[in-house]
Amino acid sequence: MTLFLEQCLNGLQLGLLLFLLAAGLTLVFGIMDLVNLAHGSLYMVGAYLAAWFAKRFDSFFIGLAAALPVALLLGIVLEVLVIRRLYGRDHLVHVLATFGLILFFNEAVRLVWGAAGLTLALPEFLGTWVQVIPGVPYPVYRVAIIVVGLLVAAFLYFLVQHTRVGMLIRAGAADREMVGALGVNIRLLYTLVFGVGACLAALAGVMAAPILTVQIGMGETILILAFVVIVIGGIGSVRGAFVAAIIVGVLDTLGRAFLPGALKQTFGAAAASTAAPAISAMFIYLLMAAFLIVRPEGLFPAAGGRK
Amino acid sequence: MSTRLQFALGAGLLIALAAIPPVASLAGIPFLLTLFTRIVIVAIASVSLNLILGYGGMYSLGHAVYIGIGGYTVGILAFHGVHSGLVQWPLALAVSALFALVTGALCLRTRGVYFIMITLAFAQMVYFLTVGVAKYGGDDGLTIARRSSFGGLVNLADRTTFYYVSLAFLLAAVLVVWRISRSHFGMVVRGACANDRRMQALGFPTYRYRLAAYVIAGTMGGLAGALLANQTDFVNPEMLSWTRSGDLMIMVILGGSGSVIGPVAGTVAYMVLEEVLSGITEHWQIILGPLVVLMALVRQGGIVGWLSPKRHA
Incomplete structure (x- = not known):
């Protein structure tokens, strides 16, 4: 039972990490109707920046604090140079252009930081253990990820539901032409939203860096998972992304933890150990496929509901 | 694009491709033959993707899965000691067709960006399956000890023969x-791409037509996979990773989607460009990436569109 609770916590932690990534993706997707495959690259760049700054200044927090504004700036530059030219065009163009950006970013990172990959060391107090569930020591850093995820969720909820910018964002998602006609600077709004999305992706990268290795291509696998999340949650819905991220995170973790044992009883140990990771990985995609077929608008259809 | 220009371009490309083996041996660059064998095989996959992407408006971001399915069918059969091409290849095509039929029936219920995502999801499922099944190599892939044998008919172990067999299949795919x-x-599929509702109102069951096109494309992709497995004597999950599917998409658009010969030109151009750039610098992708972005931004019918005379300014 404690093992089960511990795995649930792990799942929650993975889910909130996914949420950080998916939130930016779903905002950009919902508001600008942009398929951004390069979102994973921003995640990777965030992790690299943090690892590099942290090493240089010998502090995890300087790494974190320096990586986020740089990522925000990078997002804004990227939006002005490339992304802006993609709005209102065919999704195929989005896929191609942002695929090209992935190639560019992967190689740029290799050029700057080398092919070997980096590590991001934790400050001492984050490297300790705490008893969240009585009797089970749990890493403090994983708790920190959960807390950051929840804080970002609360911040985004406040931003989107209770501020003027959030109102414009919602209005822009519902009817961009009308918002533009009412005199709102849509261009600037889009640039800002993309920048915030980039910043969130980078934050996800920084948070993931100490538990995963910082390496080239790290953004690609998790990007696909983030897409799964936003499709299940409903494209454009931050709330949907939150719920779906936790569902995906928990299911994926529990599948990996308990499927081998469950399969062992029916198929024998050898077959179970090879099949279980494949099945639990496949299960997530099956879930997404099921959603797309039965309920393509997702759990929480975004207001406006184009397409 | 005019039929005559397409025909001229196609004939020119075919003659150039047919001349590769003697050129490679005369110039003493055997690598040229290896590269172009690969190009010809990948071109089969591009041509098949174009059938659904260019003509049908079905933007599949999971087409490399068929290369993987075809390749793994050959690899797994060889692993179990079945080396006859007469068993391997029809089975590779059949498995690809079946996968396309089942997933296509589901995918085609969605539209637009959802279609992109669901094709990606199904491809990822198979990808993780190949990674997970340790019996067939898992992450490391599966080495194929012997190429498919066709009795005394053709000897695929001969590099030149293999090249011309691949080229013949490419020609067949184009035709x-x-x-x-x-x-x-084809007209119904194209019509459904332009205006599905109108086609349905005209009484065409467009879903069935689109599904049939999807299955044909998948089957041809499986053929490319069977060939590729034989060329490299090896299959691994990387063959069907989603970035491979992205590459295929780029090749189709680069050449000119919705023209028959465009994808072949696009594949040759893209893969030769990759080779040339990687010869110049180790960090060639830093040049290729922005080129792809640029290509997407100025997308004007690709190479084929660029060669066509402009009809309107």
Whole structure:
């Protein structure tokens, strides 16, 4: 039972990490109707920046604090140079252009930081253990990820539901032409939203860096998972992304933890150990496929509901 | 794009491709033959993707899965001691067709960006399956001890023979797509791309037509996979990773989607460019990436569109 609770916590932690990534993706997707495959690259760049700054200044927090504004700036530059030219065009163009950006970013990172990959060391107090569930020591850093995820969720909820910018964002998602006609600077709004999305992706990268290795291509696998999340949650819905991220995170973790044992009883140990990771990985995609077929608008259809 | 220009471009490309083996041996660069064998095989996959992407408006971001399915069918059969191409290849095509039929039936219920995502999801499922099944190599892939044998008919172990066999299949694929694009069936698929509702109102069950096109494309992709497995004597999950599917998409658009010969030109151009750039610098992708972005931004019918005379300014 404690093992089960511990795995649930792990799942929650993975889910909130996914949420950080998916939130930016779903905002950009919902508001600008942009398929951004390069979102994973921003995640990777965030992790690299943090690892590099942290090493240089010998502090995890300087790494974190320096990586986020740089990522925000990078997002804004990227939006002005490339992304802006993609709005209102065919999704195929989005896929191609942002695929090209992935190639560019992967190689740029290799050029700057080398092919070997980096590590991001934790400050001492984050490297300790705490008893969240009585009797089970749990890493403090994983708790920190959960807390950051929840804080970002609360911040985004406040931003989107209770501020003027959030109102414009919602209005822009519902009817961009009308918002533009009412005199709102849509261009600037889009640039800002993309920048915030980039910043969130980078934050996800920084948070993931100490538990995963910082390496080239790290953004690609998790990007696909983030897409799964936003499709299940409903494209454009931050709330949907939150719920779906936790569902995906928990299911994926529990599948990996308990499927081998469950399969062992029916198929024998050898077959179970090879099949279980494949099945639990496949299960997530099956879930997404099921959603797309039965309920393509997702759990929480975004207001406006184009397409 | 005019039919005559397409024909001229196609004939020119075919003659150039047919001249590769003697050129490679005369110039003493055997690598040229290896590269172009690969190019010809990948071109089969591009041509098949074009059938659904260019003509049908079905933006599949999971087409490399068929290369993987075809390749793994050959690899797994060889692993179990079945080396006859007469068993391996038809089975590779059949498995690809079946996968396309089942997933296509589901995918085609969605539209637009959802279609991109669901094709990606199904491809990822198979990808993780190949990674997970340790019996067939898992992450490390599966080495194929012997190439498919066709009795005394053809010897695929001979590099030149293998090249011409691949080229013949490419020619066949181009001709198939050419015939389809001009048939009644092809017209319905193209019509459904332009305005599905109107086609349905005219009484065409467009879903069935689109599904049939999807299955044909998948089957041809499986053929490319069977060939590729034989060329490299090896299959691994990387063959069907989603970035491979992205590459295929780029090749189709680069060449000119919705023209029969465009994807072949696009594949040759993209893969030769990759080779040339990687010869210049180790960090060639830093040049290729922005080129792809640029290509997407100025997308004007690709190479084929660029060669065509402009009809309107």
